[in-house]
Amino acid sequence: MRIGELSEKSGVSRDTIRFYERNGLISSAEGKSTTNNYREYPEDCLVLLNFFTGAREAGMSVADLRSIVEALAGSCDHDVARSVMRKKISELKARSKQIDEAIVFLEKAITQ
Structure with a gap:
């Protein structure tokens, strides 16, 4: 799914999704179209974004989240x-x- 759809389904802003991607918490792949630079996000990003939202609301840092994601890789x-x-x-x-x-x-x- 593209970032707009991921944002809508997860309730997480596009900027936050991009922030998580820059920090290695989620990943995307190049889209199938050769006429644009759209990125495609896998369905499991919804689960991760939900987890990240709860964790951040509980006060966990991005570094804490990264260590969990890296350990589970x-x-x-x-x-x-x-x-x-x-x-x-x-x-x-x-x-x-x-x-x-x-x-x-x-x-x-x-x-x-």
Whole structure:
């Protein structure tokens, strides 16, 4: 499907779709027509865009998304996907702990 149709079906803007593509999160192929430069996006981009939208709304970074996509590259195995996401959850929890510690440190610094 072309970018306009993908945008309409997913609710994600064309600019955001292009941003994700530039960052290696989704891919497209050259269209079949030799008279234009239209790109064709596979149907599975809809699933990815839905996942990305939820993840971004939850505060995940593009770098976080890229690490998940790279870890899942070439695998449609649900167990692999779960394992990758569990690892990302552990990383986020560790980052959250560091942020909490930084906040406590800064709050103490303010009161001194």
